[in-house]
Amino acid sequence: MNEISVIGGGSWATALVKILTENSIHVNWYMRRSEQVRSINDDAINPDYLSFLKLDNTKIYASDQLDMLVARSKVILFVVPSAQLDQVCEAIPKNDMRDKFVITAIKGTVGPENLLPSAFIARHFELTDLQQAIIAGPCHAEEIARNKKTYITLCGSNQSVIQKISNAFASPYMQVHYSADMIGVEYAAIYKNVVGIVCGMAEGLHYGDNFIAVLVANAIDELGLLLQAVGVPNSRLGNSTYLGDLLVTGYSRHSRNRKFGQYLGQGFSAFEARGMMGMVAEGYYATKGLMNTVSSLELNMPLLQTAYRVLYNHMAAKDEFKLLERNIR
Structure with missing residues (x-):
């Protein structure tokens, strides 16, 4: 696994992109604002979040074209505010997600039914449990940006796929654990x-x-x-x-x-x-x-x-x- 599409342009998304690119993962990065896209592609900096952090943009393709970026990767990482998740999902053709593995890094309930983000995504795109994982743990983006020791957990029922993906997030300052308790x-x-x-x-x-x-x-x-x-x-x-x-x-x-x-x-x-x-x-x-x-x-x-x-x-x-x-x- 050497390519991931990341959906979201905030500080948590930026920190995760940092980790991925350090591990030589190519990131297709969706950002809603075109100014952010230009800054990432030209200057390797997210101007709105963690702007002190210089990213490796040789391994990043940033764009505001969501459907195109989803099509480029088999693994999709959602890192948007929970209140925006339903709108983002509506903008993605359902057929484009049928063979994807989805990782969720969202900490809030979704919609009038107050669904967990993973449950909302699974229902919206008709995904099985084996196609999903979540990232969690005490992991402030500001400290990850400064290489402070951090423990994260990848949760899901497809342990074999998650074990492969965990290598994309592990580093000397990132310790990755597994849990089945999504x-x-x-x-x-x-x-x-x-x-x-x-x-x-x-x-x-x-x-x-x-x-x-x-x-x-x-x-x-x-x-x-x-x-x-x-x-x-x-x-x-x-x-x-x-x-x-x-x-x-x-x-x-x-x-x-x-x-x-x-x-x-x-x-x-x-x-x-x-x-x-x-x-x-x-x-x-x-x-x-x-x-x-x-x-x-x-x-x-x-x-x-x-x-x-x-x-x-x-x-x-x-x-x-x-x-x-x-x-x-």
Whole structure:
């Protein structure tokens, strides 16, 4: 496997392209904006994300022609915001995807049915489980861009294909592991963005490390409750794919969801905070999607409920946190 088509032009996509090209994988890279395409092809720089990073554009063909780039590769890597996934998929002829292997690196639910990204793609393109994998783990793009040691997990049921693909992502600073638990890992990756927002709100409200530690401890319990409810058997939450991703999103200065939450804690509205970000905070969409799922399962998840009321019921973060204090242990 020496060629992959990457769909998406954000920081996470840019970091993954960096890894792939370092491993001599040719990348056919779809970007929606023509300015980004020109900058990649001419200067080897993504002007909007990780602009300090010089890529190897001898191994990159960037274009804003989606269907053409999909046709060029047998392996397709989706790295777009969850809110854009349905539009992107609609723009790809279904027949063009029948023989593809699809990797998903998206952390949010999709559409009015709040589907997992992998489930949405499988249904839309009529793919089997053997044609899919997801990438997950504690892996901020900014640190990958600077060759900081990172562990990622490739999840899926087609272990033989995934083992081959894993070589494209492995490097001295990238350690790749395998898991068969697509559903559990995908739900964990979505929920951790909600936790990042809540921890950010706590920071913006001037709570200290002691209280944020309590939030994270309760978040671990909530995640375990969610995974059990969706039928994931005996997940080892201490595994870096689950807990590691949650912790880095809750604590790291690189977390865009945490930064988004800080703005909310400082008194900005969700609309104002989104405008100040300059990039998508997936937790905004994940909160609504997960809240609908959790409500149907009749689960009590105070952190998720707090995020939802602040984001969608327009409640003040300071008032919601007073209530949250009484609902966590």
